[in-house]
Amino acid sequence: MVVCGDDALAHRLAAELRGVYGEQVTLVVPSAQRTVRPPVVGRARAVSAALLDRVVGAAVSLGAAGGANGGGNGGGNGGGDAAGRQERLMEAVEPTEVVLADAGVERAAALALVYDDDETNIRAALTARRLNPRLPLVLRLYNRRLGQHIEELLDQAAALATGEDTGDASTTVLSDADTAAPALAAAAVAGTTKVVQTEGLLLRAVEQPPVRGQQTAPGLATLALLSPPGGGTPGAEGGDERGPELLPDTAAVRQAAGQCGRVVLEQVAYAGDGTSAPVAGARRGIGGVVPPLGSLFSRRLRWSLAGLAGCVLALAVALWLVTGVHLLGALYLTLLDLFAINDPAVGASTGRQVLQLLSGLVGLLLLPVLLAAVLEGLGTFRSASALRKPPRGLSGHVVLLGLGKIGTRVLTRLRELDVPVVCVEAGAEARGLATARRLRVPVVLGDVTQEGVLESAKIHRAAALLAVTSSDTTNLEAVLYARGIRPDLRTVLRLYDDDFATAVYRTLRAAHPHARTRSRSVSHLSAPAFAAAMLGRQILGAIPVERRVLLFAAVDVAGHPQLEGRTVGEAFRAGSWRVLALDAAASAEQPAEPDAAEPRTSGLVWDLPETYVLRPRDRVILAATRRGIAELLGRRGRAGVQRT
Numbered sequence: 001m002v003v004c005g006d007d008a009l010a011h012r013l014a015a016e017l018r019g020v021y022g023e024q025v026t027l028v029v030p031s032a033q034r035t036v037r038p039p040v041v042g043r044a045r046a047v048s049a050a051l052l053d054r055v056v057g058a059a060v061s062l063g064a065a066g067g068a069n070g071g072g073n074g075g076g077n078g079g080g081d082a083a084g085r086q087e088r089l090m091e092a093v094e095p096t097e098v099v100l101a102d103a104g105v106e107r108a109a110a111l112a113l114v115y116d117d118d119e120t121n122i123r124a125a126l127t128a129r130r131l132n133p134r135l136p137l138v139l140r141l142y143n144r145r146l147g148q149h150i151e152e153l154l155d156q157a158a159a160l161a162t163g164e165d166t167g168d169a170s171t172t173v174l175s176d177a178d179t180a181a182p183a184l185a186a187a188a189v190a191g192t193t194k195v196v197q198t199e200g201l202l203l204r205a206v207e208q209p210p211v212r213g214q215q216t217a218p219g220l221a222t223l224a225l226l227s228p229p230g231g232g233t234p235g236a237e238g239g240d241e242r243g244p245e246l247l248p249d250t251a252a253v254r255q256a257a258g259q260c261g262r263v264v265l266e267q268v269a270y271a272g273d274g275t276s277a278p279v280a281g282a283r284r285g286i287g288g289v290v291p292p293l294g295s296l297f298s299r300r301l302r303w304s305l306a307g308l309a310g311c312v313l314a315l316a317v318a319l320w321l322v323t324g325v326h327l328l329g330a331l332y333l334t335l336l337d338l339f340a341i342n343d344p345a346v347g348a349s350t351g352r353q354v355l356q357l358l359s360g361l362v363g364l365l366l367l368p369v370l371l372a373a374v375l376e377g378l379g380t381f382r383s384a385s386a387l388r389k390p391p392r393g394l395s396g397h398v399v400l401l402g403l404g405k406i407g408t409r410v411l412t413r414l415r416e417l418d419v420p421v422v423c424v425e426a427g428a429e430a431r432g433l434a435t436a437r438r439l440r441v442p443v444v445l446g447d448v449t450q451e452g453v454l455e456s457a458k459i460h461r462a463a464a465l466l467a468v469t470s471s472d473t474t475n476l477e478a479v480l481y482a483r484g485i486r487p488d489l490r491t492v493l494r495l496y497d498d499d500f501a502t503a504v505y506r507t508l509r510a511a512h513p514h515a516r517t518r519s520r521s522v523s524h525l526s527a528p529a530f531a532a533a534m535l536g537r538q539i540l541g542a543i544p545v546e547r548r549v550l551l552f553a554a555v556d557v558a559g560h561p562q563l564e565g566r567t568v569g570e571a572f573r574a575g576s577w578r579v580l581a582l583d584a585a586a587s588a589e590q591p592a593e594p595d596a597a598e599p600r601t602s603g604l605v606w607d608l609p610e611t612y613v614l615r616p617r618d619r620v621i622l623a624a625t626r627r628g629i630a631e632l633l634g635r636r637g638r639a640g641v642q643r644t
Contacts (some may be wrong), residue, residue: 001534002103004028004095004124005114008496009140009176012527013112018087021531021630025424026088026103028095052577073205095124097131106132110313114140114176122150125171129154133161137171142405154295172533176526179542181409184525185417188398188410188492203552204266205543210258220606221580222253224545226261244545246625249574263545265580265623301376311362312338315355318551322351338363369620387433390422390442395461396423401448401478406494406522411448415439422457424448426469448478454485464490472496476504487512489560495521525549528626535629540621551624554583555632558616562632569610576628581606583619 001023003014010029017023095113105128107112113121113128118141125137137154141147154171205223225245244263245252253262311335318332336342337359345353386598397420408424408431414421423436423443426611435442446453448469459465465482467475475493482489491508495501501521528549530543540552557563561570563579572578582605604621614620624632 001112002026002028002100002105002108003114004100004103004112005116005140006030007114007116008521008523008532009114009526012523013114013530014087016527016531016626017534021535021624023109024087026090026108027093028090028099028103033090042094046644057122078551083423093251094120095127097127100124100128100131105135108135109139110136110536112138112140112530112534114138118142118178125150125154126157129157129161133158136534136536138530139171139173139529140176141173142175142177144173144178145548146177149177161174171534174526174530174533176407176522176530177409179403179529180406180522180525181413184406184466184468184492185410185413185419188400188414188419188464188490195550203540204547205550206264207261208264209261213234220265221578221623222262223265223543224548225252225256225547226263228260228340236332244548245550245575246545246550247573247575247578247611247623247628249572252574263543298376301372305373308362308366308369308480312359314469315359317360319352319355322349322355334359336503338366387437387443387445388440388456390456393424394420394442394458396420397458397461398464398466399424399454399457399459399462399482401465401475403430403436403443404468404470405431407468408432408435410466411435411439411441415441420460422451424457435449449474449481454478454482459489459535460485462486462489464492467491467493469494472500479508483512484510496523497521530628532629549626551629552580552621552628553624553629554621557618557620560632563620564616566611566614567610568614571614573628575625577624577632579608579614579620579622581621582608582612583621622631 003025004266005011005013005019006029010027014025014027017025090099095115100111111123111128115121115124121139121141125139128135128137131314139147139150141150151171151173158171178461201222207226210261223246225248227244245256248256256257256262316327316331316334319325319334320327323330325333333342334355337356340360340363342356342620345356398414400414400421401409403411403423403425407425411421411423411432412435421441422433423441425433425443425445426447428445433443444453444456446456448454448467459482465479467478469475469478472495475495479491479493482491493501495504501524525542525544528551532551532553540554542552543550562573562577568579581589582604
């Protein structure tokens with residue numbers, strides 16, 4: 001595997017491929033990135049290699065003491081080769097043709113280009129496709145529309161170069177922002193907030209508190225058992241800090257009933273055309289051409305118009321009672337008096353004359369109100385040139401700090417879930433301001449570290465604070481300042497270093513035990529999806545469960561002995577993977593069992609019977625851990641044999 005990048009995602013991806021999948025990795029980074037501290041998985045791997053070297057060194061010393069110097073030297077070289085096969089580090093400013101050739105793309109199993117610049121990734125991908133037309137490519141691109149065209153272009157170039165439509169030369173375009181945004185947005189919303197969203201499918205993970213006597217959880221499946229309140233492993237007494245139990249079996253769920261919470265999977269239906277707009281409370285008046293009537297006029301103006309309409313009705317009723325005219329006729333005469341187009345009531349009764357004067361006075365009051373309505377309406381339609389301010393009575397919203405690459409994607413996810421948001425951005429040229437205008441989201445411009453900025457975003461009435469700026473210190477300072485205002489505020493902060501994120505999470509959880517705190521590293525959330533894509537799997541998304549990650553993938557049954565020819569019950573492996581649904585559109589026919597559920601609008605068959613036999617032509621949706629995906633791919637065993 002060849003990984004080229006210039007930030008923490010490259011190191012995390014290389015560590016994921018080495019530590020989880022046991023792959024040989026060539027990492028190409030700029031020279032300045034050599035000093036970057038490797039992530040946790042990489043350091044754990046380095047510690048294991050160091051221990052191996054110590055053991056080999058001890059064997060060499062014993063061999064030398066016994067007079068077998070040649071054998072000792074041979075053993076030392078062998079140990080060095082075993083450790084060196086796992087990662088090869090190269091330094092290069094840009095992934096040029098010479099650099100890619102030296103990295104071995106002509107004989108590599110896959111290439112990942114995860115530079116922060118889209119143009120650099122595209123240029124390197126075109127070069128790599130020319131060097132090796134059959135090479136599977138994984139690109140990191142922020143521009144999703146451009147990514148679709150690049151994916152088609154690279155696959156077409158591979159087909160023309162090889163002269164055949166081969167499935168090996170596949171191109172996968174991913175975005176770390178799109179991969180991490182659902183998890184970040186999910187952590188900011190209470191309860192039912194962990195969402196995996198793809199075309200035609202929306203899955204939601206719901207955290208349920210422990211309930212005594214509850215044997216089965218409602219929903220599609222139980223994904224995980226959360227850590228007990230006192231820490232330790234679910235279902236075990238005196239457990240350690242290993243965290244939650246992912247993909248438990250029925251016995252484990254029954255044993256942990258009432259002791260710890262669980263994560264249950266639910267499905268949310270899509271709108272009629274199958275787009276990414278969920279039906280559940282989705283997108284009311286977001287991004288439409290004509291805004292709703294309530295957003296055209298302010299509350300004060302609406303109350304003024306309502307008051308004037310009440311005055312007109314009162315005058316019409318009074319005229320009806322005084323003159324005895326029909327009620328509709330009295331309303332017509334009142335409107336004529338209101339607009340000053342009726343004849344003066346000369347010679348009429350005193351009551352009629354007084355009502356005409358009052359109607360004229362109401363008409364004078366109506367003119368400035370109508371002018372204000374016109375100006376506000378025009379201002380609303382021209383809101384693309386101005387930012388909205390937080391409404392005075394806003395409460396229960398999410399305060400989002402930062403409208404950069406990650407913040408823009410998180411904002412879109414939150415609005416798709418119909419969560420009210422107030423954004424805070426320091427720069428007036430941030431890329432996400434246009435999205436905020438389009439979605440009609442209030443924005444506060446200012447430095448979040450300055451006093452009064454979070455107060456302007458109504459932080460004291462907010463439901464959660466989501467800090468996703470590019471500065472770790474800014475995110476941490478904003479969270480600490482917000483906690484000073486509201487100690488029970490739910491906070492989610494994005495941190496660059498995964499170790500730092502873990503330390504901050506534990507410290508804030510200990511300092512504020514009654515508040516919910518989540519710290520997320522984007523590279524930690526994105527690397528599993530990139531790694532699995534390099535291994536040829538269509539990853540639908542990832543859901544964090546405490547400090548661990550569950551992957552959702554679409555897998556063809558053919559070629560997988562763990563799935564092919566087995567029933568759904570036999571294919572389930574606790575702690576590794578679980579079949580959730582059958583893609584009926586990709587399969588040749590519907591399940592033969594009469595108990596199988598009917599296909600939904602998304603083309604997925606849920607609640608498959610345990611006796612349904614998976615056929616080679618089937619395509620299934622499954623949830624898996626990172627090690628489960630690695631084992632299902634069949635690579636860990638081969639890598640282990642090579643290392644041995």
